[in-house]
Each structure stands twice: as structure tokens, then as C-alpha cells.
């Protein structure tokens with residue numbers, strides 16, 4: 001009996017090990033395209049089907065995660081992004097819905113085989129964020145090295161290194177890095193009182209993707225997004241949220257009504273994002289970080305109303321796992 005049980009257990013273990021190895025999609029690293037996978041399309045408001053902010057970009061052997069909000073690592077893994085190949089994290093700003101899975105990102109990519117420190121880029125303050133996560137995870141690192149040995153899990157891989165990105169001015173973009181054909185630039189967006197907050201542009205072989213981060217309507221974003229294929233923009237249905245604030249206040253909850261009204265000022269409405277997409281002459285506009293959450297699906301209309309009047313290109317409401325493959329143009 002014991003023998004049978006043991007062999008069943010072994011078979012299950014072997015199967016799960018094999019499938020773990022097969023999980024990553026190696027083509028993402030080597031097929032010469034610019035790949036974009038939406039790994040977190042939610043907001044701070046709870047959504048059963050969406051993790052918080054995260055976009056994965058794979059090109060030229062680089063795997064870059066733009067923001068790593070709570071729940072996003074699971075989406076990176078289930079969408080077969082090669083975890084050991086994560087080569088950089090770009091943080092747009094330090095709101096919790098953009099940084100909550102930083103600990104998981106560092107730990108899981110290390111366990112998957114990343115042996116060098118993980119580079120984490122962001123506005124001034126990024127060092128403080130990393131130091132906090134390093135402290136919180138320091139005991140976990142020791143458990144894992146004691147358990148698996150340092151030969152299996154090089155200590156350097158358990159660490160992240162902060163790379164502060166400084167802008168020369170409010171309107172100029174800064175080159176974050178350029179390697180293996182992938183060029184990453186950062187620029188300022190409008191998310192006061194969060195200062196500075198960045199958007200990022202990633203260019204590879206004539207294709208370009210822009211991630212807005214969290215921003216109100218920003219002329220600077222339009223300037224730096226010019227000619228990109230994809231603009232991934234946060235959106236808040238201001239009319240609906242404004243009405244919700246009124247209802248909440250009438251129901252007697254002044255505190256919550258105030259919180260809702262506060263967030264109206266630092267995100268873009270869908271039509272405002274469409275105006276930016278139009279100005280930048282981008283090909284496809286992708287809405288993400290949608291507030292309120294799209295539940296039930298009939299709420300999609302809140303984000304599409306009036307958009308087609310402004311922007312004639314393709315408009316997509318992002319969901320976790322949505323993927324774009326952009327073949328090289330040059």
C-alpha cells in the first residue's frame with residue numbers, strides 16, 4: 001500500500017515539475033518581436049478578475065515589467081512570461097497598487113533562476129521602497145538559502161538594486177536604458193500630489209509602446225507618445241464616479257464621498273485619454289486601471305461612450321492576459 005502511494009506521489013511530483021519547466025514561452029525572448037502582455041489591469045478597488053497595475057514587455061531577450069501591483073506576479077507566471085529572464089522593473093510611482101508585488105517579483109524570479117540583482121528603475125524615492133521590501137523579505141531569503149543552498153540560489157539573485165531615474169526638466173524625456181535593441185525612456189506625467197510620477201516608452205525595431213502610469217490628461221504624455229503603436233492609458237469614468245460620490249454623500253457617508261471626489265482629479269477620463277491618443281497619432285489605445293471596476297460587463301459602456309467620436313483608431317479595454325505581438329518594422 002505504502003509503495004503504491006509513494007509511486008503515485010512521485011508521478012504527480014514529476015508531472016508538476018515538468019509542467020513548471022514548460023510554463024515559460026521561450027519565443028517571447030527570441031522571435032524578434034515586441035511583445036506586450038497585460039499582467040494587471042485593475043485599480044486599487046477590488047476586482048475578482050484583475051490584478052493591480054502591471055504590463056510585461058518582452059523584446060530582444062529583455063523582459064521588463066512596468067509596475068508590479070498586488071496580484072500581478074501570478075499573472076506574469078500564468079501568462080508564461082519567462083520568470084528567470086525578468087531583467088528590469090520600471091516603477092511609474094509608489095502608490096501601493098503599483099508596487100505591492102515587488103517582493104514576489106524579486107523572490108519568484110530568483111527562485112526561477114535569475115542569478116544577478118534585479119534592477120528596479122523609478123522616480124527619486126525608489127531606493128526607500130526597495131530597502132523596505134528587502135527588510136521585509138530578509139528572513140525568507142535566509143530560509144531559502146539554508147534549504148536549497150547558495151549554489152542553487154545565488155545570494156545576489158535575492159536582491160534588487162535601485163536605479164533612480166532623474167529627468168532634466170518637466171518636459172524632457174530621459175533615457176532609462178538601451179540594450180539588446182530595446183530603448184526605454186521616462187517622462188513626467190500628472191498625478192499630483194504624487195511627484196514625480198512617470199510614464200514610460202519602450203521602442204524596439206520600429207515598434208513602440210507607451211505606458212501612462214497614473215495620470216490626469218497630460219500634454220507631456222502626448223508629446224512623448226507620438227507615433228507609438230500602443231498607448232496603454234489609465235482611465236477613470238469621471239461622470240459615473242462623480243454621481244457615485246453624490247449618492248454616497250446623500251447616504252450619509254461624508255468620509256467615503258470625499259475619498260471618491262479626491263481621486264477624480266488625478267486620473268484621466270476615457271475621452272481625455274482618447275484626445276491624447278489622437279494628438280499622439282497612435283495606432284491602438286488600450287484602457288487599463290479602470291475605475292470603477294468593470295463588473296458587470298455592461299459597465300464597459302462607461303468607458304467607451306464618446307471615445308469613438310474623438311479617436312478613430314482601435315480602442316481596447318484591457319483584461320489580464322491580453323497580449324499584443326508587434327513584428328519588427330525595421
Ligand SMILES: [Zn+2]
Pocket residue numbers: 093095191194214
Ligand atoms: Zn497612483
Ligand SMILES: [Zn+2]
Pocket residue numbers: 043044053095097098214289
Ligand atoms: Zn494606481
